Amino acid sequence: MKRRDFLTLAASTVVLPALGPAGSAFAQSKPESLALMTWGGLWGNGMAEHVDAPFAEKTGVKIIQDRGSSPVERITKLKISLDNQVFDLVQLHDGIVPLAEAQGVLEDLDPNSPNLPFLAAVPDRFKRQGWVAMIYSALGIVYNPELVKTPPTSFADLWNEDYRGQIVLPEITHSIGPYMIPIGAMAAGKDAKDTEAGFDMLAKMNDLEPIWAKDTDSIMSALVNGEAAVGLLYKSQTFTVLNQGGNVEWVFPKEGAISYLSGTGIAKNTKNKELAEQYINATLDPSTQGWVANVFNYGGTHPDTLATLPVELQQRVQFSDAETARIIDLDHQFISANRGDWTDRWNRVIAGG
Numbered sequence: 001m002k003r004r005d006f007l008t009l010a011a012s013t014v015v016l017p018a019l020g021p022a023g024s025a026f027a028q029s030k031p032e033s034l035a036l037m038t039w040g041g042l043w044g045n046g047m048a049e050h051v052d053a054p055f056a057e058k059t060g061v062k063i064i065q066d067r068g069s070s071p072v073e074r075i076t077k078l079k080i081s082l083d084n085q086v087f088d089l090v091q092l093h094d095g096i097v098p099l100a101e102a103q104g105v106l107e108d109l110d111p112n113s114p115n116l117p118f119l120a121a122v123p124d125r126f127k128r129q130g131w132v133a134m135i136y137s138a139l140g141i142v143y144n145p146e147l148v149k150t151p152p153t154s155f156a157d158l159w160n161e162d163y164r165g166q167i168v169l170p171e172i173t174h175s176i177g178p179y180m181i182p183i184g185a186m187a188a189g190k191d192a193k194d195t196e197a198g199f200d201m202l203a204k205m206n207d208l209e210p211i212w213a214k215d216t217d218s219i220m221s222a223l224v225n226g227e228a229a230v231g232l233l234y235k236s237q238t239f240t241v242l243n244q245g246g247n248v249e250w251v252f253p254k255e256g257a258i259s260y261l262s263g264t265g266i267a268k269n270t271k272n273k274e275l276a277e278q279y280i281n282a283t284l285d286p287s288t289q290g291w292v293a294n295v296f297n298y299g300g301t302h303p304d305t306l307a308t309l310p311v312e313l314q315q316r317v318q319f320s321d322a323e324t325a326r327i328i329d330l331d332h333q334f335i336s337a338n339r340g341d342w343t344d345r346w347n348r349v350i351a352g353g
Contacts, residue, residue: 030060030061031275033061033062033064034063034089034275035064035066035086036052036063036064036066036090036091037066037089038066038067038090039067039091039215040065041215041217042217042240042296044067046291046292046296047065047091048063050291051282051283052065054282054288055278055279061275066087070173071093072099075092075096075100075103075105078090078103078105078267079103079104079105081269082104083269085268085269087270088266088272088276088279089264089265089267089270089280090105090264090265091265092131092262092264093176093262094128095175095176096332097131097265098332098333098335098337099336099339100265101128101129105267106129106130106265106266106268107130107265107268107270108129108130109127109131109265110277116280117281118281119132121303122284122303123303126301130266131263131264132280132283132301133263133301134262134263134283134289134292136259136299136301137234137235137237137260137297138258138327139179139234139258140232140233140234140250140252140253141158141232141233141253142223142231142241143231144228144230144248145247145248145249147229148162148163148230152230152251152253153251153254154255155186155253155254155255158232159204159205163230164208164209165208166230167205167211167231168213168228168232169205169210169213169231170216170219171212171214176232176258179258179330179335181195181199181335182198183198183201184205185197185198186255187201187255192331193334195342199345203349206349206352216233216234216237219231219233223246224241224244224246234260234298236299236316236317237296238297239297239316252323252326256326257323257328258327258328258330259329261301263283264280264283265280266280284302286304287308289302289305293309297317298317300317306318
């Protein structure tokens with residue numbers, strides 16, 4: 001298992017120069033809109049307000065969000081549209097990017113494109129060939145100190161009988177749902193890639209009658225309303241729960257917290273590549289990228305973003321040197337290659353088959 005030296009920073013085409021050089025963009029006709037597949041809820045609303053609206057104001061091109069698809073379904077939609085692509089942009093978390101790459105549904109990001117001036121400064125650890133992260137955080141344990149007698153200190157503690165019926169976890173279709181398998185393996189004292197150990201622990205967890213959540217908003221809601229006393233959550237979103245009136249504390253697990261990145265790629269065969277590039281550039285702009293810290297307490301991936309934040313937010317999005325050394329970078333290629341089999345097996349386990 002690799003451990004990343006995680007950062008401690010905490011359809012288209014004419015664009016105005018305010019978003020970066022447009023160059024050949026003027027050679028194409030101007031579309032009315034770009035189609036972006038992303039998440040709904042708080043994230044989609046935040047993107048609409050802080051990225052999409054300013055982008056539309058500067059370019060005259062609206063962003064139409066498709067919020068109805070899971071990350072895997074987004075990749076499928078891109079795949080079946082390759083001959084006549086109807087989408088322009090897609091947002092994915094790092095764990096699903098290998099699947100998108102294997103399916104050939106992302107355009108390569110050109111580091112020399114005049115439409116992507118902010119891309120070069122983003123550290124390589126946050127970039128893939130056809131995708132670039134705009135946020136980062138780490139996945140750990142969250143609990144309600146009023147409802148939990150013995151606070152968890154490790155992933156293994158999640159299998160405590162005391163948490164029966166009171167633990168909220170991501171289901172397999174959630175962005176981090178497959179992480180339950182390596183988490184289970186590590187909780188059993190095995191290597192994160194020990195699939196058998198992971199599924200054995202999944203079956204034991206299912207016996208504890210957890211709350212399986214389809215998205216992060218559902219996880220946070222269960223923690224806010226007291227339906228759940230403990231769960232898995234990114235450090236960043238612990239503050240969202242607190243802001244919504246929940247009483248929670250975040251724990252950096254003994255086994256190590258799991259890195260989490262989320263970002264944007266350009267749909268393969270988009271008819272509006274230049275403007276799609278400029279949209280991605282807008283997600284990386286350090287002068288505006290700080291909105292993810294203000295709204296979600298995520299760290300922005302452009303190195304200059306941290307300095308734009310007040311000290312309190314800088315502290316929220318950063319990790320100590322000791323924590324940074326223990327952040328786990330899961331093998332996403334391995335997880336992606338096994339996603340289909342894991343999904344089938346997961347459904348059998350949860351159904352009791």
